[in-house]
Amino acid sequence: MQVIQVAIAVPMPQLFDYKIHTPAAAGSAMSEVLQSDPLLVKADLGDTVNVDLIGCRVLVPFGPRKCVGIVVRVNVESDYETSKLKSVIEILDIAPVCSQQMLTLGKWMSDYYHHPIGEVLQTLLPAALRKQQSGKTRAAVATQPYLQLDADSAAQSDVDDLLARSVKQFDLYRLLEKGRQPLSAIKQEFTPAIVKALTEKQLIEKVDVVEKPEEWTTQLTISEKPLPNVEQAMAISTINLASGFDTMLIEGVTGSGKTEVYLQIIEPLLAAGKQVLILVPEIGLTPQTVGRFEKRFGIRVGTLHSNLNDTERLQVWQQAKDGSLGIIIGTRSSIFTEMKNPGMIIVDEEHDESFKQQDNLKYHARDIAVYRAKQLNIPLVLGSATPSLESLHNALEKKYRHILLPNRAGSAAMPAQRLMNIKGQPMQFGIAQGMLEKMQIQLAAGNQVMVFVNRRGYAPALLCHQCGHVEQCTRCDNPMTVHKSANNLQCHRCADIRALPKACAECGHNELDTFGIGTEQLQQGLETLFPDYSTVRVDSDTVRGKGKLSKLLKEINQKKYQILVGTQILSKGHHFPDVTLVVILNVDSALFSADFRAPEKLAQLITQLSGRAGRSDKVGEMWLQTHCPEHPLLQDLINNGFSDFARYALLERKHAALPPHEHQICIRSESQHKYLSIHFLNLCAELFTQFKHAKVLGPFPAFIEKKQGRYRNLLIIQSASRKYLQQATEQANKALSEMPVSRQVRWSIDVSPIDFS
Numbered sequence: 001m002q003v004i005q006v007a008i009a010v011p012m013p014q015l016f017d018y019k020i021h022t023p024a025a026a027g028s029a030m031s032e033v034l035q036s037d038p039l040l041v042k043a044d045l046g047d048t049v050n051v052d053l054i055g056c057r058v059l060v061p062f063g064p065r066k067c068v069g070i071v072v073r074v075n076v077e078s079d080y081e082t083s084k085l086k087s088v089i090e091i092l093d094i095a096p097v098c099s100q101q102m103l104t105l106g107k108w109m110s111d112y113y114h115h116p117i118g119e120v121l122q123t124l125l126p127a128a129l130r131k132q133q134s135g136k137t138r139a140a141v142a143t144q145p146y147l148q149l150d151a152d153s154a155a156q157s158d159v160d161d162l163l164a165r166s167v168k169q170f171d172l173y174r175l176l177e178k179g180r181q182p183l184s185a186i187k188q189e190f191t192p193a194i195v196k197a198l199t200e201k202q203l204i205e206k207v208d209v210v211e212k213p214e215e216w217t218t219q220l221t222i223s224e225k226p227l228p229n230v231e232q233a234m235a236i237s238t239i240n241l242a243s244g245f246d247t248m249l250i251e252g253v254t255g256s257g258k259t260e261v262y263l264q265i266i267e268p269l270l271a272a273g274k275q276v277l278i279l280v281p282e283i284g285l286t287p288q289t290v291g292r293f294e295k296r297f298g299i300r301v302g303t304l305h306s307n308l309n310d311t312e313r314l315q316v317w318q319q320a321k322d323g324s325l326g327i328i329i330g331t332r333s334s335i336f337t338e339m340k341n342p343g344m345i346i347v348d349e350e351h352d353e354s355f356k357q358q359d360n361l362k363y364h365a366r367d368i369a370v371y372r373a374k375q376l377n378i379p380l381v382l383g384s385a386t387p388s389l390e391s392l393h394n395a396l397e398k399k400y401r402h403i404l405l406p407n408r409a410g411s412a413a414m415p416a417q418r419l420m421n422i423k424g425q426p427m428q429f430g431i432a433q434g435m436l437e438k439m440q441i442q443l444a445a446g447n448q449v450m451v452f453v454n455r456r457g458y459a460p461a462l463l464c465h466q467c468g469h470v471e472q473c474t475r476c477d478n479p480m481t482v483h484k485s486a487n488n489l490q491c492h493r494c495a496d497i498r499a500l501p502k503a504c505a506e507c508g509h510n511e512l513d514t515f516g517i518g519t520e521q522l523q524q525g526l527e528t529l530f531p532d533y534s535t536v537r538v539d540s541d542t543v544r545g546k547g548k549l550s551k552l553l554k555e556i557n558q559k560k561y562q563i564l565v566g567t568q569i570l571s572k573g574h575h576f577p578d579v580t581l582v583v584i585l586n587v588d589s590a591l592f593s594a595d596f597r598a599p600e601k602l603a604q605l606i607t608q609l610s611g612r613a614g615r616s617d618k619v620g621e622m623w624l625q626t627h628c629p630e631h632p633l634l635q636d637l638i639n640n641g642f643s644d645f646a647r648y649a650l651l652e653r654k655h656a657a658l659p660p661h662e663h664q665i666c667i668r669s670e671s672q673h674k675y676l677s678i679h680f681l682n683l684c685a686e687l688f689t690q691f692k693h694a695k696v697l698g699p700f701p702a703f704i705e706k707k708q709g710r711y712r713n714l715l716i717i718q719s720a721s722r723k724y725l726q727q728a729t730e731q732a733n734k735a736l737s738e739m740p741v742s743r744q745v746r747w748s749i750d751v752s753p754i755d756f757s
Ligand SMILES: Nc1ncnc2c1ncn2[C@@H]1O[C@H](COP(=O)(O)OP(=O)(O)OP(=O)(O)O)[C@@H](O)[C@H]1O
Pocket: 226, 227, 228, 229, 232, 252, 253, 254, 255, 256, 257, 258, 259, 260, 261, 384, 385, 409, 410, 411, 572, 573, 574, 575, 611
C-alpha cells in the first residue's frame, strides 16, 4: 500500500492524499492491464504502484461525495497518518489521460493564473473525461465515412462511356482511382448529386473505415494552389526556415492572403507526417474555413468547437493524440489538444477576444499557445490584419519575428475608407440620406451592401412618451431591449425575458416609444426603403442553432440577398466577393469609453468591417457615419490605416504606463450587497500596499455595475514587472483566502484582464 496525491476539481489550491491498495483498487481497468502486460505485473508485484498511474483518473471519496481526480504524484510521504487517509475507490484509466507535458502545463497555468490545480487540470481534459465513467477511454473506436471505387467497378471496361457526359462524375471517379478519400474532403469539391449518381451506377461505394493512426499521411494530396505573390513567398520561406520554437506574427491587411500563407507553410510539415493545430475565433470556424484546408490537402480535418457534444469532442481529442488527424482546427479550448507528432500551432485572428475565457479559469489561448509551442519546441504563427497591441509590442520589441503583408492578394485593392458627417443630417432608420443614395448606386450596379450596427433586437430601450419611464431589468438596473420578432423585452446582460407591455408601468399611459435602433428595426427599415432588394439579418439571434451561420453565409455568397444587416458576427474573416460597400452606424459612443482598450477594439472592428469590402476584382469602400468626424482616432485610422494607428496607440500606452508596457491583474468581487463587494476589495487594496513596486487602482465599479442582482466591483493591481506582480499576487492570494470576508463575496483573479465589464 502507498500514498498518492490527487488533483480534484474543487476551489482549493492543494492536492489531496489518498492511499491505494494496488490489487484491491485495481478495478476492472487496471486488472486488464495487469493481465495483458507481463512487464507491468512484474513492476506491480509488492506494494508499489507503477509510475504509469501518474496522469490517470481515479475515483475517490471526497466528503460525502465521490469525485473524479487526476493522479499527480505517487509514492509520497504524507503529512498525515496513513491509517487516517481514505482509499482510492477505483482507477478509471488503463493509461494516463493527462501526459507529463499536460501536467507540467497545468502546474504552470495554476501558478500563472492563481487558480486551483484541480480545476485547471479538469479544464485541460475533454468534458467526457471529467465525469465518473469507468473509462476504458481508449476503447471507443470511431469510424469515418470514406468513398472508394466499388469492388466490381474496375471490371467495367466501359466506365469511360458511362461517364462521358458528366465531367464532374468522371473527375471524381479518376480521383478515387488513386485510392479512397474521406467523404468530408470529397464534399468540398463534389455535390451530393455527383456522389449519388456514381453510387447508383455502382461505380463507387461508401465505406466506414477505422482509421489507422497516421493513415492520413498516405492520403495527402496537394490540389491546385495559387502562386504566392512576393510578400507571401517571403513570409512562407521565413516561416519554413524556422526550426524549433519560434513565434511569428503575420501582420497582413484584410484579404492579403494570410490563409493562403497558412496553407502553404503547413504543406511541408504535413508531408513530413507532422500535425498542425489551428486556432480560430468562435464564430470564424465555419465549414468554409475547414473546407479550404480539406480541399487543399484531401484529408479529413478534425474540428473542435462549441457545437459538438461531449462524445464528438472526445473523439477528436483522441484522434489528435494518437496521430490519426493531420490538421485540427478549433476554437479557444482546442489549445489543450495533444498531438502525437506536433509540427506547428497557428492562431488566426489572434486579436480576437474569444480567445480569452472570461469566466472560471480566465486563461488566454494565445498565451497558452506560446507556452505550448515552447514546450513542444515547434513554431507558433500568430496572424491578424489588426494584431493585438500585446502581440504587436512583442513583434516590435523583436521578441516575435514580424512578417508584414501590406497588400491585398491577387487583383483586389484595399477599400477606400471614409467618414460621413451626420451632424444635422436628415436620417431614416438611423441612416443618413446621403448614405442611402450611396447604397442605391451600389445595389443598382448589382453589388451587395453590408450595414453594421452594434445592437441586436429592435431597439435598445422602451420609453414612455408621457412620463419618460424606461423599462429596466430589476436584476441588472439596465434598460430592456425590445425584440419585436419575439414580441418581448430582453435583458442582454442576464437574458431575462418579459412580455412587451401595452402600457407604461409607472403612469399607465399607452404611448410607448422605442428608443435607438437595433438590427431588427434596421432590417425592417431597409426592406421598406429598398423594396426591390432582399435583406438578411446576421446577428446572434438569427445564427443560433447548428449550421445556421454557414447556411446564411452560403446564401449571401449565392447572392440570394443584396443587403446584409448585422452585428460583429459579420466582421469576422468572411469572404464576400460581391460586397462593395460597408456602412458602419452608431460607433461614436466607443470614442468616449472609460476603457483604455476601447480605441484598440474600435479600430479593430472598423478595420475588419471595412476589410469585407472589395475583396475580389470589384472596388470596395467603407463609410462610417459619425457625429465626431474630427476625432483624432477616426482621422488617424481613416487616413493612415490600422498599422499606423496601432503604433501610435502603443506610444500612448507607454506614456500612460498602461499594458502592454506594464502588467495588470484585476480582482473582481460580486455581492448582493454593494458595501460588501467594495469592503472586500478595500481589504485587498490594503494587502497590496505592502508591495512597493505595485500600483493599486480602485476599487471602482465594473462597467456593468449590477448583473443578476449582484453588485460588481474591480480592483486593478499594476506593475512594470510581470514577475513581481505574479509573486505579490501569489502572496496576497493566500492571505485573501484566509480572510473570513472572502467567503461572503464571489471573487476571482484575472491575470492580464481585457474586459472590465
Ligand atoms: N497568391 C494569390 N494569388 C491569387 N489569389 C490569392 C493569392 N493569395 C490569396 N488569394 C485569394 O485572395 C483572397 C483572400 O485571401 P485570404 O482569405 O487568404 O486572405 P486573408 O488575409 O486570410 O483574409 P482576412 O484576414 O481578410 O480574412 C482569397 O480569395 C484567396 O483565394
